[in-house]
Amino acid sequence: MNAIEVTGVTKKYSEITALDRLSLAIESGSTFGLLGTNGAGKSTLFKLLVGHIRPDDGTVSVAGTDVATAGPELRSIVGYLPEHAGFPPSLTGREVLEFHARMHSLPDAASRIDAVLSVVGLSDAADRCVGGYSNGMTRRLGLAAALLSRPRILLLDEPTAGLDPRGVADFHRVIERLDAQSDLTVVISSHVLTEIESLCERIAILHGGQLCTVGDIDGLRREVTDDVRVRLRLGDAASADSIQTIVSAFDASVHSTDHDGDVVFVDCDPEDVPQLLTELTEAVTIDGYDVREPGLERVFEQVLSEAEQDSQPRQNAESSEQLRTVSHDE
Numbered sequence: 070m071n072a073i074e075v076t077g078v079t080k081k082y083s084e085i086t087a088l089d090r091l092s093l094a095i096e097s098g099s100t101f102g103l104l105g106t107n108g109a110g111k112s113t114l115f116k117l118l119v120g121h122i123r124p125d126d127g128t129v130s131v132a133g134t135d136v137a138t139a140g141p142e143l144r145s146i147v148g149y150l151p152e153h154a155g156f157p158p159s160l161t162g163r164e165v166l167e168f169h170a171r172m173h174s175l176p177d178a179a180s181r182i183d184a185v186l187s188v189v190g191l192s193d194a195a196d197r198c199v200g201g202y203s204n205g206m207t208r209r210l211g212l213a214a215a216l217l218s219r220p221r222i223l224l225l226d227e228p229t230a231g232l233d234p235r236g237v238a239d240f241h242r243v244i245e246r247l248d249a250q251s252d253l254t255v256v257i258s259s260h261v262l263t264e265i266e267s268l269c270e271r272i273a274i275l276h277g278g279q280l281c282t283v284g285d286i287d288g289l290r291r292e293v294t295d296d297v298r299v300r301l302r303l304g305d306a307a308s309a310d311s312i313q314t315i316v317s318a319f320d321a322s323v324h325s326t327d328h329d330g331d332v333v334f335v336d337c338d339p340e341d342v343p344q345l346l347t348e349l350t351e352a353v354t355i356d357g358y359d360v361r362e363p364g365l366e367r368v369f370e371q372v373l374s375e376a377e378q379d380s381q382p383r384q385n386a387e388s389s390e391q392l393r394t395v396s397h398d399e
């Protein structure tokens with residue numbers, strides 16, 4: 070069964086088309102990644118799913134309920150962590166949640182608040198003022214608020230943006246625990262492709278308000294390439310040119326090379342890796358290497374470049390410069 074069904078949805082903000090005839094179904098119980106460039110329409114989709122805005126055309130349903138006609142029960146179906154969730158700094162974490170519980174008329178507020186504080190790891194900080202919370206704690210409080218009404222669907226809009234690596238890891242652990250312990254459907258939007266790769270099974274990529282692709286990550290990778298990516302750390306600066314000379318002898322199977330400082334990336338046929346490494350180590354000093362599956366960034370870049378070739382320039386499209394804001398964690 071699908072937790073989310075969006076059919077032919079268009080949403081405009083005056084002359085800006087934020088979503089353009091979008092159709093997307095997300096299966097119940099899955100953790101789903103929503104990717105896209107800045108301004109692709111991800112936050113707009115979340116706001117439609119939670120009923121904060123209405124589509125100009127098309128239908129949106131969550132857990133079989135049409136959002137257009139749903140009443141307050143929508144709050145117990147969908148939990149939402151917005152991109153910019155702020156709380157009154159003078160309230161404690163617990164008081165913030167008590168306020169949310171009153172808004173949602175939750176019957177068992179006190180025990181529910183204790184439970185969600187424990188899920189997000191804020192029990193010890195519950196009676197401290199939110200103004201003294203770190204960014205990571207504030208995001209986890211936002212997650213606690215989203216979980217308060219025991220939703221069946223959880224929407225997380227860039228949940229780890231601005232968090233330090235430990236904050237990111239803590240947040241991921243909470244999501245993984247939620248994923249393992251329940252049949253919750255989680256939809257995460259993020260610009261950090263490695264985050265989506267580690268948390269999600271399926272993804273959709275949006276661009277200019279349109280759906281470019283949807284599918285499971287491994288399947289999309291296979292559609293894009295059979296290559297592996299060899300990452301080489303060079304022992305001396307002069308060897309980047311030598312590498313180019315050597316890999317050019319493999320031109321049928323080496324599909325691209327790139328470098329970042331003293332690290333060189335070679336995308337090639339997996340069968341050619343042993344021969345390539347042998348020849349390279351004979352010719353240049355290599356301090357280390359590894360061989361990886363192509364990252365999700367390969368899928369992302371390919372899908373977007375195809376979408377850009379296919380589409381007419383859009384009045385409200387963000388500049389191609391912004392494509393580079395997507396994080397590539399090499």
Ligand SMILES: Nc1ncnc2c1ncn2[C@@H]1O[C@H](COP(=O)(O)OP(=O)(O)OP(=O)(O)O)[C@@H](O)[C@H]1O
Nearest residue numbers: 082085087105106107108109110111112113114385
């Ligand atoms: N309230 C609004 N008024 C006018 N335009 C808006 C409004 N909200 C969003 N937009 C525009 O709609 C488009 C989609 O915005 P949206 O915030 O949904 O994108 P996004 O994919 O979430 O972007 P980002 O990754 O930068 O957060 C953008 O062109 C944006 O400028």
